[in-house]
Amino acid sequence: MTTGESTKRYETPNHPYQEERIAEESELLGRYGLKNKEELWRAQSELRNYRREARRLIGDAQGDLAAAETAGAEFVESLQRVGILDETDDLSAVLSLDVTDVLERRLQTVAYRQGLANTTEQARQFIVHGHVTVDGARVTRPGYQVEVHEEDAVSFDETSPLADELHPERAEGQ
Structure with missing residues (x-):
């Protein structure tokens, strides 16, 4: 691969036309x-990688969960840091994660849940247009x-017109 080419960070479904999956x-x-669905597939691939790593750690410890916990402490800590796992969760909890756990940690969802926007679509627009900061950084x-x-x-x-409490596009009560 030459410099500048990007690699695909997601896998598409094996069967493109499954009514139930498409509806979900x-x-x-x-x-x-x-x-688009590419964003969803990227989150699903991310979750798949988390689960794969958890299975690998448990497999390397040959089913000994205590040894796997010790070996995977950093991995579990990183998932707790990004909020995918709770502070009380352990390595086995990774196997029961759902794609919604990954999607809930997106800036778009967090901004919407905090009331910065009326809809998730509006939250996306505010972010893309540069109105939202995280820890002071746009x-x-x-x-x-x-x-x-x-x-x-x-x-x-703070330089955004949306920083004004009276801006008409601000979410009610925010």
């Missing part, structure tokens, strides 16, 4: 305000994974 994907696209990627310690630092950019 469409529902998730609507609920999380995703632009972030224009709706798929940015918000860490737990950054969650309270998600706000409007």
Whole structure:
């Protein structure tokens, strides 16, 4: 591969026409305000990698969960830092994660849940247009994974017209 080429960061479904899967994907696209299915597939691939790593750690320890916990402490810690796992969860909890756990950590979803926007689509627009900051730094990627310690630092950019409480596009009560 030459410099500058990007690699695909997701896998497409094996069977393109499955009515049930398509309906489920469409529902998730609507609920999380995703632009296209590629964003959903990227989250699913990320989750698949987490599960694969958890299975590898458990397999390397030959089923000894205590040894796997010790070996995978850093891995579990990193998932707890980004908020995919709770502080009380362990390595076996990774295997029961759902794609919604990954989607809930996107900046777009966090901004919407905090009331910065009326809809997930509006949250996406505010982020892409540069109105939202995380810990004082402007972030224009709706798929940015918000860490737990950054969650309270998600706000409007002070130079943005949306920083004004009376702006007509601001969410009610925010």
